[in-house]
Amino acid sequence: MPSLQNKFLALCTCLATLVPAASAxxxxxxxxxxxxxxxxxxxxxxxxPAPLVADGRLYILAGRDxxxxxxxxxxxxxxxxxxxxxxxxxxxxxxxxxxxxEQVFAWAAPGRAYASQIVRGSDKRxxxxxxxxxxDSSNKDPFAIGVAVADSPLGPWRDAxxxxxxxxxxxxxxxxxxxxxxxxxxxxxxRAYLYxxxxxxxxxxxxxxxxxxxxxxxxxxxxxxxxxxxxxxFKRNGVYYLAYAGNKAGPDSECTPALYHACVxxxxxxxxxxPWTYRGVVLAPVSSTTSHPGIVQFKxxxxxxxxxxxxxxxxxxxxxxxxxxxxWDDSASPARMLPVTPTRPPTPPQAATRNVAPAAWAxxxxxxDVPVQYWIRALNDGIVRKSPLPPDMWGSWTPHNPPRQWxxxxxxxxxxxxxxxxxFWADQPAGANVGVAPPKAWHLEYFDEGSWRPVxxxxxxxxxxxxxxxxxxxxxxxxxxxxxxxASGDDKGHAAIAVQEWEVLAVEPQRLLTVSSSAARHCDxx
Ligand code: FUB
Numbered sequence: 001m002p003s004l005q006n007k008f009l010a011l012c013t014c015l016a017t018l019v020p021a022a023s024a025x026x027x028x029x030x031x032x033x034x035x036x037x038x039x040x041x042x043x044x045x046x047x048x049p050a051p052l053v054a055d056g057r058l059y060i061l062a063g064r065d066x067x068x069x070x071x072x073x074x075x076x077x078x079x080x081x082x083x084x085x086x087x088x089x090x091x092x093x094x095x096x097x098x099x100x101x102e103q104v105f106a107w108a109a110p111g112r113a114y115a116s117q118i119v120r121g122s123d124k125r126x127x128x129x130x131x132x133x134x135x136d137s138s139n140k141d142p143f144a145i146g147v148a149v150a151d152s153p154l155g156p157w158r159d160a161x162x163x164x165x166x167x168x169x170x171x172x173x174x175x176x177x178x179x180x181x182x183x184x185x186x187x188x189x190x191r192a193y194l195y196x197x198x199x200x201x202x203x204x205x206x207x208x209x210x211x212x213x214x215x216x217x218x219x220x221x222x223x224x225x226x227x228x229x230x231x232x233x234f235k236r237n238g239v240y241y242l243a244y245a246g247n248k249a250g251p252d253s254e255c256t257p258a259l260y261h262a263c264v265x266x267x268x269x270x271x272x273x274x275p276w277t278y279r280g281v282v283l284a285p286v287s288s289t290t291s292h293p294g295i296v297q298f299k300x301x302x303x304x305x306x307x308x309x310x311x312x313x314x315x316x317x318x319x320x321x322x323x324x325x326x327x328w329d330d331s332a333s334p335a336r337m338l339p340v341t342p343t344r345p346p347t348p349p350q351a352a353t354r355n356v357a358p359a360a361w362a363x364x365x366x367x368x369d370v371p372v373q374y375w376i377r378a379l380n381d382g383i384v385r386k387s388p389l390p391p392d393m394w395g396s397w398t399p400h401n402p403p404r405q406w407x408x409x410x411x412x413x414x415x416x417x418x419x420x421x422x423x424f425w426a427d428q429p430a431g432a433n434v435g436v437a438p439p440k441a442w443h444l445e446y447f448d449e450g451s452w453r454p455v456x457x458x459x460x461x462x463x464x465x466x467x468x469x470x471x472x473x474x475x476x477x478x479x480x481x482x483x484x485x486x487a488s489g490d491d492k493g494h495a496a497i498a499v500q501e502w503e504v505l506a507v508e509p510q511r512l513l514t515v516s517s518s519a520a521r522h523c524d525x526x
Pocket of ligand 1: 047048063074076114115180181229230290291292
């Protein structure tokens with residue numbers, strides 16, 4: 001007997017089927033983007049790009065990041081499309097609001113329009129594989145993958161499986177992973193394959209010829225080094241490729257020094273269901289913590305699409321889609337992707353500045369074993385975030401923290417300096433003996449004739465977190481300086497220290513030179 005609730009659900013399904021995604025759409029607009037990111041002015045952010053070639057045009061499906069600047073969360077209510085016939089020409093059409101989860105999936109909650117992909121089926125219709133949250137899920141994690149169908153990449157879209165998602169924590173078999181980031185390949189023989197997963201869990205399954213129904217058993221892939229999320233499945237010259245965001249971290253990792261960042265790595269397989277062999281890194285970590293690949297051939301040229309934090313006002317949760325050419329090494333078997341160098345807007349001629357930190361080599365008392373959640377290069381990258389994540393700072397947290405830590409800048413040639421500005425980060429109050437707290441005391445030292453000496457006539461050494469604290473001192477000329485921290489704590493233990501940005505000010509403004517890693521060797525104490 002149909003319950004009221006079921007009736008209501010049926011009504012919703014019917015409405016969702018009738019309401020074209022075009023309702024309340026922001027109109028399409030033409031834009032010119034010679035450089036990355038494609039949408040760069042900060043009006044619309046765009047993330048998780050998924051390219052599709054259809055009717056002589058390249059489409060890039062993307063989510064839309066809408067997080068306020070100080071919010072560390074994926075606020076993503078809708079998907080958008082970018083479209084071009086000529087990548088090099090940089091002429092794009094932006095379709096700002098393609099659809100929202102709740103417009104097409106009656107069973108979905110609004111928001112969380114995560115990484116999706118559109119694939120053309122053998123029936124020439126377009127299938128959208130979309131991770132969304134189930135509104136009434138009893139699963140621990142409500143993410144699920146739905147499929148929508150349309151006659152054009154621009155919609156209107158309708159649910160291809162109105163009964164609900166095709167993958168969730170209860171479908172097609174019970175699982176405990178977060179079911180997001182679907183990627184689908186329609187093979188030359190008409191068979192289709194779906195991969196998905198995040199947090200190091202990668203799953204794959206064949207789909208029926210209807211492009212919707214999972215077929216056979218789910219496989220778990222564990223041979224792709226450092227797999228984190230964002231799989232992208234494609235085929236070239238009979239070889240299957242799976243690119244992904246990898247986060248195998250460490251000072252010697254070919255992927256990423258800092259855990260929260262990701263490289264784009266890939267593997268190959270002789271068949272769509274594996275076995276998969278790791279083949280290397282195609283894109284170094286970008287400016288956003290997440291990285292997300294899509295790879296496609298368009299008009300004879302291969303492209304890598306990804307996202308960064310490089311747009312105006314951009315951030316880890318305000319990402320923007322970029323596109324670059326991808327070249328192949330066909331002398332290898334199977335053919336390898338050559339590492340992609342991201343193209344960026346030309347940097348304006350540099351103005352003279354007193355802050356000489358960006359021209360320094362940064363090291364620390366815990367180098368090279370800086371805990372992998374932190375990133376030493378954040379110290380002098382010039383980026384200060386309202387709500388930083390661990391890789392936006394250098395830090396020293398371990399379960400047992402020493403009472404003293406230091407950070408050091410080294411230059412290739414001597415600099416004359418007389419002030420410093422530092423921004424600490426803390427999750428514990430001053431005086432704490434756990435977590436990360438402002439230092440109990442700190443001071444600046446410079447390297448002089450083989451020894452480290454405190455600077456003289458220093459003004460106060462303040463340590464309030466989340467703001468620049470400035471200290472002036474009698475000018476010195478040196479190749480190296482150290483900020484030396486006495487950790488907050490007591491005889492039971494010490495808190496760690498974290499610094500988001502550290503500036504060192506020259507007596508006179510100057511143009512910055514680049515620095516080599518060997519600079520630090522000039523300051524080995526006798
Ligand atoms: O955009 C939300 C999530 O961030 C995606 O699902 C992941 O791939 C990462 O890019």
